[in-house]
Amino acid sequence: MCRLLGYLGPAVSLEQLLYKPDHSLIVQSYQPRELEVALLNADGFGVGWYHSQRQTDPFNYRSTLPIWNAANLPHLSRYIESDCVLAYIRSATPGLAIDLSNCQPFQQGALTFIHNGFIENFRQTMYRPLRDRLCDTAYHAIHGLTDSEHIFALVLHHLETQPGCSLEMALHQTLVELAELSQSHSTRVAANIIVGDGDRLVAARFDTHGDGPSFYWLKHAPGMPDSALFVSEPLFEADWVPCIPQTIFSVDRALNLHQSAIAALKQS
Secondary structure, eight states: OOEEEEEEEEEEEHHHHHTSSTTOHHHHHHSOSSOSSOSOOOSOEEEEEOOSSSOOOOEEEEESSOGGGOSSHHHHHHHOEEEEEEEEEOOOOTTSOOSGGGOSOEEETTEEEEEEEEETTGGGTTHHHHHHTOOHHHHHTOOSOOHHHHHHHHHHHHHHHSTTOOHHHHHHHHHHHHHHHHHHTTOOEEEEEEEEOSSEEEEEEEETTSSOSOOEEEEEETTEEEEEEEESSOSSSSOOEEOOSSEEEEEETTOOEEEEEOOOOOOO
16 A cells, blocks of 8 residues: 655645655655555655646656655755645555556646555456546556556546546546446455645545545644645644545645545445
């Protein structure tokens, strides 16, 4: 199980998000507290961020190294500031290559996407049926082999083929389709997701066989007023709120937090 972080608020240094918290992503890479499976998150990491002063496509820094071995990241983290950040540390699914094409965040245009979870036996079950549903643009956006990137492609498919479709609606339709496919192929889908576009974060906690991996949100974090955070594990002592299972969340610059239930198939 990977670990996720999404931040929206006033511009802060990456160091403040990645290194300074007591239970930062750096610590979670070697000492996680709430992993469902695995012991470490040592198979790579990635950070996506947006320019805080001008409109431009997001930036992306990824590596196959364990985040604790990333010699350049501490220096970059002291220099780079952003008001919208998505970060991720990877625990690779057995059998999947540790290379950059399989490292998150995945990006397309203004969107940055990270996912924690899995599609059980993905290559043997939902891989081909999921790809068969994609329009050409979404299909060709896939460069790696992970279930995560295919989930993002399905989100892109709905945005591409339905003019006016909101990001929340595209994510909702994606999760409903994944639930349908998981039922027909008798497999499990677990999907904690964060998608950012520079002005808001849209997230989901979803699992076809239970509550799913741990996921929390927090507004007005200590030392980071007027901010919102989504994380796999609390970064520090605060009034973290567990995300309701089978729910989509969205937060904007005004810190308006909206929640909506995912109208998917009945869980097994």
